[in-house]
Amino acid sequence: MERHVPVMLEEVLEAWVADPSGSYLDATLGRAGHSRVLLERFPEARVLGCDRDAEALERVKRETDAEHQRRLRLIKLSFSELDELAERFDGVLFDLGVSSEQLSDPGRGFSFSRPGPLDMRMDSAAGPTLAELLAGIDEERLGRLIRDYSDERRWRRIARAIVDHGPYTDTAELAAVVRSAAGPSGRIDGATRTFQALRMAVNDELVQLERGLNNALDLLAPRGRLVVIAYHSGEDRLVKRFLRHRSGGCVCPPGIPACRCEPREELRLLWRGVRTPRDEEIAVNPRARSAKLRAAERLESGRDGR
């Protein structure tokens, strides 16, 4: 099995696991990098691993030994559907975005360096593909989408170029058009930001995240931990706002005369602000470079007195 390096592993385990014999939910199982180490280090702990990608779950099943299989249950589920679970967890982990497996398999359509179908769905059985999204969008909406889901400054030019040159046979052809409209982008590939924005739109990632966080809070036992790694500023803003609001902070826009957001005191932040990976980790795992880790603990009694 090729080595998979989970992002901010030590920091995540420290935040996620408060009870060594507890029950944990990994809402973004991926390659089960974090969950596998949790099971190794805590022989009494159990994990429920969820992912919306059926291929990821199949792979984890193949790669899991019998002892871990006894303590690792797997369910195909989007985190917007976590409310279907009728159990309590001592910790819930979200390690957001796509996995290296999804990115590096050209057949999934996430890659801008190798040609693949215009797909980009994490769940290959649901929702519109990238080709369908591009077929039904006009230049203005596409531009706004690129602007809102990435920090791409040339969103207008890129949207115009994408609409003018389509339809596309594969992701490499689309990437070439994006790159030439984006112009030089320093060290990163000129298609990176736009591909990220398109992926976030295809998978409805911010809506999923908002629902996922709300669902997770309802599944947490008292003193259970909510741990989130975000890789994009839009995602991290949403996580920060959610944690602030649910730990009693006001999230109303500045300048309004009286608070209208009704803060709830259900969580306690485990630390202020955000934690980021150490330089040594980024040196060996460049995927970690944009990671932002936040975590909170559920108070003894939540809004329904649990």
Ligand SMILES: C[S@@+](CC[C@H](N)C(=O)[O-])C[C@H]1O[C@@H](n2cnc3c(N)ncnc32)[C@H](O)[C@@H]1O
């Ligand atoms: C960064 S990877 C997780 C990596 C994992 N922590 C590990 O170390 O192996 C993110 C995973 O979350 C899944 N995912 C993303 N959005 C999801 C959603 N809304 N519901 C369920 N799974 C999702 C992706 O399919 C992907 O497998």
